[in-house]
Amino acid sequence: MPRISAATIGEHRAQTQDRILQAVSRLSRVQGIDAISMTDVAHEAGITRTVLYNYYPDKAALLLAFTERVTHYFIEAYTAQLPPSASPSERLRAFVRLQLAGLVAHPHPGAAGLSASLGPDAYQQLADHVAPMQRILVEILDSGAASADFHLQDVEATARMIMAVIGAEREPLISGRVSVEAAEEIVSGFVLRALGSAS
Template sequence: MPKISAPTIAAHRAQTRERILEAVATLTRTQGIDGISMTDVAAEAGITRTALYNYFPDKAALLLAFTEQVTHGFVDRYSQELPGDATAAERLSAFVRFQLEGIAEHPHPAAAELGASLGPDAYQALADHVAPMQRLLVRILHDGTEGGEFRECPVEATARLVLAMIGAQRVPLVSDETTIADAHVLVTAFTLRALGVDEEKVRRCVSEPPQKVTERQD
């Protein structure tokens, strides 16, 4: 069993916690969150199951911590790869692609399935952890409507619809029935057209990677 060397107990605990979450990330790529057991995670992290319970008392707590880490990573990536001068349409396109890449990287069950396995309290906590992503999408929609780029719409409800469309790509992505690129075109083009974006800009947003889109000045 590998040992973790650290100058202090606090640093040792931080390193162990990081190894545990890395183990969850690795396992989600092969069996999905719903199929992971605490025994699997302990083995992958190179620690005993007893040691794992010293960090996370149950699977719900472990998944909440993992979800929080993934959410923070998403928000950080979005901030780093999309300069503030990107248009709302470009930002929405990037948001959709990053979300789809996250689903492919860390497959997870649908919300209803996750809620059934975690219980209502843990499910609500999970929803709270992913709220920053929804707020980010709401801000994109709000900026687009305020700036006249999108037609007027109820942004909160529209954000939920967009997230539902992204979530609907989970099974096709995980089962290799579609690709990230094709799912991105489907969701982004449908959404932008519904928001009144002209066809030329729709085509431009779905044909260029988010990183390159922001390098172009209109």
């Protein structure tokens, strides 16, 4: 097993956690998150299963940590890509594009599949971890409604429907039948027309 050099135990733990989560990311692109085992992750990270279980006691805990990291990266990327002056339509397009790119970068089953795999308690925790992304979408819709760029009746319901439309491209993207760029045009065009946007 490769040694990890670190000045402190805290740094050592952080480096090991990073290697573990990077291993999950690589494996998710090859076999999908639902098919990954703890043994797969330990092997990919170059550690023993005992070490892995010291950090994450089960697959649910591992996926929760991974989801939290992906959510953090999404928010950073979304913030970095958009100037403060971006219109609601531009912000919505960026949100859709990053969500679709995330489906390709970190393939995973839909909500029903994850619920069956993780169980209801862990699935609810997973939903709580991705809530910040949902809040970004709600803020985009709120700003679009306030500026009259978007016409909608229920912001929360509209946000759920947009996420469902994005999710509908999961299988075509993962299978390679459609590119992120093509899916972004399809999804953004559909959603913006539904919102009555001229953009």
